[in-house]
Amino acid sequence: MKDPLMVPVNKVPEISVVDIHNVKLETDRLILRSFTKNDFEVLYGLRRQNEVVRYLYGEVHTPEETRKVLEQRLKMTTLDKDGDKLILAVEEKTTGAFVGDLVLILTNKASCQGEIGFVFNPDLQGRGSGYEASQAILNFGFEKLGLQRITGRCDPRNTASAGLLRKLGFKQEAHLIENVWAKGEWTDELIFAIRSSQWRQLLEMM
Numbered sequence: 001m002k003d004p005l006m007v008p009v010n011k012v013p014e015i016s017v018v019d020i021h022n023v024k025l026e027t028d029r030l031i032l033r034s035f036t037k038n039d040f041e042v043l044y045g046l047r048r049q050n051e052v053v054r055y056l057y058g059e060v061h062t063p064e065e066t067r068k069v070l071e072q073r074l075k076m077t078t079l080d081k082d083g084d085k086l087i088l089a090v091e092e093k094t095t096g097a098f099v100g101d102l103v104l105i106l107t108n109k110a111s112c113q114g115e116i117g118f119v120f121n122p123d124l125q126g127r128g129s130g131y132e133a134s135q136a137i138l139n140f141g142f143e144k145l146g147l148q149r150i151t152g153r154c155d156p157r158n159t160a161s162a163g164l165l166r167k168l169g170f171k172q173e174a175h176l177i178e179n180v181w182a183k184g185e186w187t188d189e190l191i192f193a194i195r196s197s198q199w200r201q202l203l204e205m206m
């Protein structure tokens with residue numbers, strides 16, 4: 001007979017440790033792939049633009065800073081501990097053009113939490129690439145890694161970023177007031193999130 005006092009124990013959530021040395025994800029129009037040492041020009045071309053970094057916390061990169069960023073990216077080989085990042089270059093399949101980059105950060109392994117970020121080339125924005133590529137990395141986060149929840153953060157003035165997160169199915173959970181000192185002023189931050197159950201529901205509806 002079952003003990004009536006026995007409380008059912010939920011399965012302990014667990015993250016799969018994934019080798020991210022040479023990731024390649026594919027969507028209808030895009031390829032998402034790991035960075036290589038040959039990506040200096042495209043990365044510098046993106047990060048040198050004022051328009052691109054307007055709502056990012058950092059400034060435009062010098063060539064030296066870009067080299068350091070690229071070196072760091074080449075050393076990222078596993079998603080295993082808090083703060084580990086999967087950063088992917090996004091390319092158009094037909095032209096091979098570098099559209100931008102996407103990041104998925106393992107923010108809290110014990111609680112299966114992640115965070116998404118995206119930076120796309122102004123010349124190639126507004127074509128649905130941010131949406132298409134983000135769907136692929138979200139799917140990787142939920143299905144391959146086993147994340148429970150993925151957040152996205154942006155400055156409220158960054159309507160493109162907030163709009164993209166909403167279109168992906170994220171819900172706004174907070175509006176933090178003047179919590180970031182960035183570029184000489186106190187700025188607000190919107191916190192968005194989507195859970196794995198919501199993601200699966202969205203996939204079923206597609």
Ligand SMILES: CC(C)(COP(=O)(O)OP(=O)(O)OC[C@H]1O[C@@H](n2cnc3c(N)ncnc32)[C@H](O)[C@@H]1OP(=O)(O)O)[C@@H](O)C(=O)NCCC(=O)NCCS
Nearest residue numbers: 118119120125126127128129130131154159160161163164
């Ligand atoms: C945010 C960003 C990645 C969007 O990329 P994108 O490829 O242009 O996005 P998409 O074309 O896939 O658009 C998807 C949705 O985002 C929203 N969106 C995109 N650009 C927008 C804009 N300029 N204004 C308002 N909403 C916008 C819309 O909801 C759009 O859906 P719709 O076309 O059906 O209206 C891009 O603007 C970017 O790289 N910005 C600079 C870097 C940055 O600020 N990154 C975010 C840091 S938090």
